Amino acid sequence: MNFQINKDALLKNLIIAQKALSNKTPNPALKGIKMDVTEDKIVITTSNSDIAIKLEVKDSSLNVESGGSMLIPGKYFIQIIRKLDGLKVSLSLIDDNMLRIEADRSDITLNMMDLEDFPELKFAEKVKSINVNVRLLKSIIRQTAFATSSIENRPILTGVNFQIHDNKLKAIATDSYRLSQKEIELNDEYEPLDIIIPGNSLDELLKVLENNNDQVEIHFDHSKILFKYDNILFQSRLLEGNYPETSKLVPTEFPIIIKFNKENLATAIERASLLSSRDGNNAIVKLELRKDNVVEVTSNSPEIGKVLEEVYPVDEIVGKPFKISFSSKYFLDALKIFNSSEVSVNFTGEIRPFTIVGEYDKDMLQLILPVRTE
Amino acid sequence: MKKKYKVILHVDLNAFFASCEMAKDPSLRKVPLGIGGKSDRGVLTTANYIAREYGVTSAMSVVEAKKRCPNLVILPGNFDLYRHYSKLFFEVLTSYGCPVEKGSIDEGYIDLTELTPKRHPLDIAKEIQNTLNSKHHLPVSIGVAPNMFLAKMASDMKKPLGITVLRKRDVKEKLWPLPIDDMYGIGKKTAPDLKHLGIQTIGDLVHFKDKRKLSIVLGNQMDHFIDKAKGNSNKDVTPNRYIDMKSIGNSQTYTADIHDYQEALNKLKKLTRKVIDRLVEDRSVAKTLSLQVRYNDFSQINRSQTLEYHTDNFLEVFETIETLFYDNQKDKPIRLLGVSVSNLKDKSDHFKQIDLFNIPKNAKQDERVNSTIDSINKAYGETLIKKGFIHSKQED
Numbered sequence: 001m002n003f004q005i006n007k008d009a010l011l012k013n014l015i016i017a018q019k020a021l022s023n024k025t026p027n028p029a030l031k032g033i034k035m036d037v038t039e040d041k042i043v044i045t046t047s048n049s050d051i052a053i054k055l056e057v058k059d060s061s062l063n064v065e066s067g068g069s070m071l072i073p074g075k076y077f078i079q080i081i082r083k084l085d086g087l088k089v090s091l092s093l094i095d096d097n098m099l100r101i102e103a104d105r106s107d108i109t110l111n112m113m114d115l116e117d118f119p120e121l122k123f124a125e126k127v128k129s130i131n132v133n134v135r136l137l138k139s140i141i142r143q144t145a146f147a148t149s150s151i152e153n154r155p156i157l158t159g160v161n162f163q164i165h166d167n168k169l170k171a172i173a174t175d176s177y178r179l180s181q182k183e184i185e186l187n188d189e190y191e192p193l194d195i196i197i198p199g200n201s202l203d204e205l206l207k208v209l210e211n212n213n214d215q216v217e218i219h220f221d222h223s224k225i226l227f228k229y230d231n232i233l234f235q236s237r238l239l240e241g242n243y244p245e246t247s248k249l250v251p252t253e254f255p256i257i258i259k260f261n262k263e264n265l266a267t268a269i270e271r272a273s274l275l276s277s278r279d280g281n282n283a284i285v286k287l288e289l290r291k292d293n294v295v296e297v298t299s300n301s302p303e304i305g306k307v308l309e310e311v312y313p314v315d316e317i318v319g320k321p322f323k324i325s326f327s328s329k330y331f332l333d334a335l336k337i338f339n340s341s342e343v344s345v346n347f348t349g350e351i352r353p354f355t356i357v358g359e360y361d362k363d364m365l366q367l368i369l370p371v372r373t374e
Numbered sequence: 375m376k377k378k379y380k381v382i383l384h385v386d387l388n389a390f391f392a393s394c395e396m397a398k399d400p401s402l403r404k405v406p407l408g409i410g411g412k413s414d415r416g417v418l419t420t421a422n423y424i425a426r427e428y429g430v431t432s433a434m435s436v437v438e439a440k441k442r443c444p445n446l447v448i449l450p451g452n453f454d455l456y457r458h459y460s461k462l463f464f465e466v467l468t469s470y471g472c473p474v475e476k477g478s479i480d481e482g483y484i485d486l487t488e489l490t491p492k493r494h495p496l497d498i499a500k501e502i503q504n505t506l507n508s509k510h511h512l513p514v515s516i517g518v519a520p521n522m523f524l525a526k527m528a529s530d531m532k533k534p535l536g537i538t539v540l541r542k543r544d545v546k547e548k549l550w551p552l553p554i555d556d557m558y559g560i561g562k563k564t565a566p567d568l569k570h571l572g573i574q575t576i577g578d579l580v581h582f583k584d585k586r587k588l589s590i591v592l593g594n595q596m597d598h599f600i601d602k603a604k605g606n607s608n609k610d611v612t613p614n615r616y617i618d619m620k621s622i623g624n625s626q627t628y629t630a631d632i633h634d635y636q637e638a639l640n641k642l643k644k645l646t647r648k649v650i651d652r653l654v655e656d657r658s659v660a661k662t663l664s665l666q667v668r669y670n671d672f673s674q675i676n677r678s679q680t681l682e683y684h685t686d687n688f689l690e691v692f693e694t695i696e697t698l699f700y701d702n703q704k705d706k707p708i709r710l711l712g713v714s715v716s717n718l719k720d721k722s723d724h725f726k727q728i729d730l731f732n733i734p735k736n737a738k739q740d741e742r743v744n745s746t747i748d749s750i751n752k753a754y755g756e757t758l759i760k761k762g763f764i765h766s767k768q769e770d
Contacts, residue, residue, distance in 0.1 A: 371725035
């Protein structure tokens with residue numbers, strides 16, 4: 001095997017492949033990057049326990065003198081290519097088990113891994129796929145994956161639930177303390193679908209997708225989902241099990257509705273959460289609607305001090321004076337992903353879920369569970 | 375601002391358990407008194423000063439104590455009584471409006487720095503001592519020092535009813551000659567190890583050269599101990615430290631061994647109730663719940679479980695204790711049962727995150743109760759009404 005390629009073109013693809021590279025794995029072969037070189041292209045494959053990535057590289061700078069396959073220690077290879085000088089890099093296999101990397105004045109030899117240890121990966125493309133605009137897919141992920149659970153004791157909740165009915169795609173994520181839901185319309189009608197994609201896989205997918213108006217083809221079966229985009233095949237395992245029914249848990253009637261300027265509310269909550277003795281950014285703040293229709297955001301840590309913030313609602317308030325306490329993190333996480341500059345916060349009771357919606361985010365719903373203070 | 379020395383008192387109740395009995399029953403004030411073991415197989419936890427004249431000490435077996443002092447009166451432990459007097463004791467300390475830290479049930483620290491421009495600390499110490507002695511019949515010895523460690527050491531120097539001032543410049547003369555065993559924080563395990571190194575007194579510790587050897591014994595606490603011995607310690611009197619570190623527990627040794635599962639469960643229920651009452655009274659909530667079982671062959675199990683949230687709810691706690699007991703059953707008669715809760719925090723800082731899949735069914739009702747309580751409290755002052763709980767009828 002012997003070929004030359006533009007260094008940056010190779011690096012760009014390696015960085016994508018790195019997303020599925022294992023660092024800790026019982027199977028050392030998964031620390032490797034598989035490279036298959038044929039006449040006109042390089043195919044790069046990586047895999048870990050959650051995702052697998054396959055890239056077809058057909059750069060105009062590619063010049064293949066002879067083809068072949070090899071398994072390269074991923075971490076070292078990427079570090080080397082990243083640090084090389086020169087525009088071009090030349091890669092050749094010597095003595096059957098060593099890769100020689102030449103660029104500018106560098107000459108590096110890297111021991112290869114045993115190709116036979118790398119698992120056979122099937123990237124299953126189906127006849128029928130779902131097509132979604134990249135930008136839209138990215139916004140779905142960005143607006144839901146953050147609400148997945150990061151603890152493994154309820155594995156199902158570490159994933160985002162994707163449901164398709166006719167031409168509607170609904171994505172739901174919850175860690176049981178807050179819930180994020182986004183619903184979009186697809187261009188076509190599809191068979192009903194109900195799958196759970198690991199939140200971590202979606203986070204990695206987000207890094208791979210660019211911001212443009214291309215289409216992503218989504219193929220899936222009962223255990224895997226495949227995203228086909230540009231020269232990339234990105235495959236993730238699916239979580240097994242039934243996602244809990246959440247639609248009945250979202251309240252539909254709200255006796256108290258308060259509309260805020262998003263920035264004003266967010267900064268008030270941020271300031272209120274500064275003086276918290278609680279670990280992390282998990283401060284508890286209290287929101288109180290006063291008789292004079294001003295909203296007070298307060299927090300109190302006896303050993304540090306207290307904060308009182310007044311926030312003026314931007315519109316007529318529906319409902320009576322009332323107060324509620326919640327984790328500032330959940331509220332701020334939710335506010336961050338709104339495009340609208342004004343949001344409505346809809347309350348049902350001081351120990352019941354409340355929702356946040358925005359005029360320019362009609363397809364999205366954020367739900368937060370309060371805390372009960374004794 | 376000019377840097378000034380802190381003034382900290384350590385107030386130590388003398389022979390506390392015995393003093394409580396004597397405070398309650400004047401007829402006991404003139405007789406030798408020991409507290410502890412109900413039967414001959416027990417040991418004394420405390421002896422009053424009259425008994426001590428006969429050579430009776432705490433941790434002495436009942437048999438031995440009776441040998442030394444045949445007319446010794448022995449009373450069983452009565453923790454409800456001790457808690458009552460402990461409360462009175464801390465009420466006196468907190469009445470000065472200065473930070474008070476509970477050391478344990480019978481000792482406390484008070485930081486008088488704020489008051490000292492106006493009053494001499496010795497006057498305050500005398501006043502505390504007199505108030506406790508004349509009003510509650512509780513003798514205390516008091517240490518006055520610039521930090522908590524020295525205050526603690528000082529209160530030990532003159533007992534009972536002593537007041538000892540230990541300034542930093544007195545350390546060489548008053549503290550260093552003391553045996554290393556007397557240093558607060560050096561326990562029964564560490565002291566022999568230090569003596570093995572040739573450290574007999576607190577002064578020896580300060581002057582010990584081979585830091586490497588010393589660190590093997592004292593670990594990462596080495597510098598900490600040396601600093602304290604030199605009279606440097608800047609730990610503040612922290613009113614809530616008690617809550618951070620301590621646990622609340624009740625245990626009981628039964629005169630007759632328990633053979634029956636249901637009977638053991640009933641005993642555990644009683645113990646849990648006591649613990650919860652104390653927890654509520656302490657205005658704390660707990661996260662870790664522990665069960666202790668000692669069998670008649672003296673083998674023992676300790677099992678605990680940490681909940682996802684803090685609680686002071688009897689049913690939640692008892693459910694866990696019952697599960698722990700059920701999961702660890704053994705086919706042996708039980709001699710002692712204990713229930714304790716730890717990982718405590720102040721209830722006012724307590725929140726319970728509500729779970730989407732487990733929204734309280736009585737949410738509506740709860741909200742109404744809360745808002746009623748709030749409006750009453752708003753109208754009549756801060757906390758006129760609080761939420762209580764219903765005591766289930768205790769079975770015997």
